[in-house]
Amino acid sequence: MSLGSKDQSKKKRIGFRHAWNGIKEVTRSERNFKLHLFSTVLVIISSAILGLQAIEWSVIILTCSIVLALEMVNSSIERILDYLAPEWNPLAGKIKDIAAGAVLVASIGAFVIACILLLPKLLILIGVE
Numbered sequence: 632m633s634l635g636s637k638d639q640s641k642k643k644r645i646g647f648r649h650a651w652n653g654i655k656e657v658t659r660s661e662r663n664f665k666l667h668l669f670s671t672v673l674v675i676i677s678s679a680i681l682g683l684q685a686i687e688w689s690v691i692i693l694t695c696s697i698v699l700a701l702e703m704v705n706s707s708i709e710r711i712l713d714y715l716a717p718e719w720n721p722l723a724g725k726i727k728d729i730a731a732g733a734v735l736v737a738s739i740g741a742f743v744i745a746c747i748l749l750l751p752k753l754l755i756l757i758g759v760e
């Protein structure tokens with residue numbers, strides 16, 4: 632039986648609320664996510680002050696979103712493993728390390744991109760170049 636359009640839009644709203652609850656949960660409980668969120672806000676404020684072009688904004692937003700989303704996936708993997716394998720287990724440890732490594736790779740990439748896009752404009756702004 633197919634859902635009516637009213638039921639479908641209610642289902643979509645509920646799905647969005649669950650996703651929002653997930654964002655609130657990691658913001659509340661994950662120190663690393665808070666750190667990445669703070670860095671994202673800092674980069675966005677700096678980008679606004681330095682006047683990036685549309686394509687540069689797109690790269691910055693995409694990069695920051697990837698880091699935040701990966702941090703959330705990493706937190707989910709940690710919780711799944713804490714639930715399925717609460718005791719010490721070498722395989723669980725390796726899986727957690729790999730997931731944390733994925734976040735680190737994306738974070739290093741984001742840092743390099745932020746330097747490439749923001750540093751030259753910052754140097755011009757403070758009159759070094």
Ligand SMILES: Nc1ncnc2c1ncn2[C@@H]1O[C@H](COP(=O)(O)OP(=O)(O)OP(=O)(O)O)[C@@H](O)[C@H]1O
Nearest residue numbers: 663709716717718719720721723724725727728731
């Ligand atoms: N059940 C386990 N068995 C073996 N090693 C584990 C286990 N749980 C955690 N570890 C090791 O401790 C590290 C930290 O795991 P933890 O679940 O405490 O994540 P965390 O401190 O929140 O890490 P992150 O900074 O990546 O969010 C893992 O990367 C892994 O090396």
